[in-house]
Amino acid sequence: MEKLKVGIIGFGTVGTGVYKVLQTIDNIEIKKIAVKNINKKRNIENFDETILTNDAFQVVNDPDIDVVIEVAGGVNPAFDLLKTAINNGKHIVTANKELLAKEGSELFRLAKEKNIIILYEAAVAGGIPIIMPVKTTLSANKITKIAAILNGTTNYILTKMHEQNLSYDTALKQAQELGYAETDPTGDVEGYDASYKISILSTIAFNKKVSIDKIYREGITNIKPQDIQSAKDLGYRIKLIAMGQVLEDGKIDVRVHPMLVAKKHLLAKVNNATNSIMLTGYPVGELVLTGPGAGAEPTASSVVGDLLILASELKTSPCPLPQTVCNHEEIADQIEIGDTYNDYYISINASNNPGAIGIIGTICGKNNISISTIMQKGINPDNTAQIVVITEKSKESDVQNALKEMLKSDSIKNIDNLLRVMN
Ligand SMILES: NC(=O)c1ccc[n+]([C@@H]2O[C@H](COP(=O)([O-])OP(=O)(O)OC[C@H]3O[C@@H](n4cnc5c(N)ncnc54)[C@H](OP(=O)(O)O)[C@@H]3O)[C@@H](O)[C@H]2O)c1
Structure with missing residues (x-):
């Protein structure tokens, strides 16, 4: 059986998780892994360091590689690398929400032109399957509403503020010590990460390009113990909510901000680093998917899942997975927060x-x-x-x-x- 040959760009939390899972799978061969610092010690048993390179263009230009897995993050040089990979006829699996939110239109346009598939299950909710279900099994639905907890770091901080009456600063410090928050937590606590994710998810759910620049965004840094206490007294919990809805006039309302969520609401019960997505659609009604939104193994579950879907589809069709093509041609009419x-x-x-x-x-x-x-x-x-x-x-x-x-x-x-x- 011929193996699918992959190149991985990025060998950090997600990249090493993907590598480890791929060691358990027979029909995939890792040809190259690109990193930033080739001298960094990689604590992986029996790892063949000769497949490492610090020139990621060696991955996207390698004629032997069929699929590029991009798990490095950031817009540059990932954007140039993936455009080169697509131009070279390589299919893409990526977990990079920032890149897709900011430059997805161009990547999907180019991919369509070149008959290339881009899969990105890991980019929205880590280990929770949401992209493929929306694109395939839920495609009979008209989805009108999404309300979600898409950032584990902020959910962890808010949970600790509620449960242990901690200030924001103390809860953040604890999250950093436990590895739930980065040294520079801005991307999480100011809501950028959740806004990238909701722009991707609402674009596929509403089938119109939702622009990241028009998403209202507010983080959790202004939540004080007195707000937490008042929320408790009134029967609520404070959560960072990413939401999107199609209004009666067809306009689209997408935003990320903290909310007081009634205690009886399912999202109020989602604690610590767990993520949860509530979708409302016709005919399915209300659907809730809850699980790990980040971490090496849950994220690898989605990345490798995408890869295996590609592996089996590429064997049967010259233009596989037509349902995964992203509609970025129709632009959503997004309303202002006011x-x-x-x-x-x-x-x-x-x-x-x-x-x-x-x-x-x-x-x-x-x-x-x-x-x-x-x-x-x-x-x-x-x-x-x-x-x-x-x-x-x-x-x-x-x-x-x-x-x-x-x-x-x-x-x-x-x-x-x-x-x-x-x-
Ligand atoms: N962490 C999660 O739980 C999670 C969940 C869902 C999605 N994601 C997304 O997955 C991506 C990776 O996240 P991560 O947490 O794994 O990041 P990370 O731990 O910081 O790892 C990044 C990796 O990319 C490599 N890298 C950086 N710049 C590079 C370049 N120019 N060329 C080649 N390699 C380069 C780094 O090399 P060195 O090792 O040499 O520094 C490192 O191995 C991001 O887009 C993130 O948003 C992460």
Whole structure:
């Protein structure tokens, strides 16, 4: 039996996981592995170092290689490498969400032109199968809504803030010590990683190109212990939610931000580094997939799964997997955050005087905002009080206008936080 010959670019967490899984599979041969630092010690038993190169172009230009597995990350030089690989007739398996979110249109266009397959199951939710199910078994559906926890680092931090009453900084430090967060955690905690993933997932689910540049993004660095406590008191948990929905007028609303999620909601029960994706579609209804969104082995499960699908398809067809072709031609009409409608949690620092709650109520009313809950949470040593408001469904721009107006009042000292709510 002829073996499928692969070249791997990247030999870090995912690359070594993929290598180890491929040692258990007979019909795949690893021809070359490209790394950045060829002198780095690789702690892998019986590893033949002669297949390593620090020139990744040797992988994409090798005429013997059928499939390139790109698990290096980043846009450059991965973009140039994969374009070269496609031009050289090599199929691609990648876990690189940043590259696909930013340059996917060009890669998929080129791949279509050259009759090349790009598979990327690992790029959205690590070990959770979501891309292939949406493209194949769920293809009878019109998917209208996605709500998901797509970043394990932030979910871990928020879980610890809830369960152990830790501050954001302490929970982050703990996550870094345990290897759940990187030394520079920006990509995770500021929501970039989740926004790359939701742009890829909503593009395939809604069958229109969702642009990463138009996705509203907000991370978790502004979540304070007092928000966590208020969320608990009100029956919620705070989660970083990546969401996408098709509105009645066909416009698309895609965003990433922290939300108060009602305790009874399935996403509120997803803790630590676990990821979860809730899809709503017709005719399937509501579907939830939960599991490990990262890590060497879960991610290798998806990468090697893609590779094995390719291996069997390439034997039977000159243009395999037509259903995996990505539709990037039709551009989604994405709405701005100001035009979205949500329930809101507003945490306000106000003077401890009898008029403050009245002022908040009046300003909300003037801006078309109905309040469903308002509570004062004790008095601070400086004679201010934390007032927490939960609104009914309101337009974001109305809420922003109301907050600006509140800040003009002598009674309102600060808006400590504004978060959206999912019931
Ligand atoms: N980690 C996860 O759980 C996970 C889950 C899903 C998706 N992903 C995605 O998978 C990709 C890899 O992530 P990772 O966590 O495995 O990263 P990583 O541990 O930092 O490993 C990156 C690897 O790429 C190599 N590399 C960097 N620049 C290179 C270049 N110019 N040419 C050749 N090799 C180069 C590095 O070489 P050296 O070893 O010599 O430094 C290293 O082996 C990223 O796109 C990431 O978003 C990761």
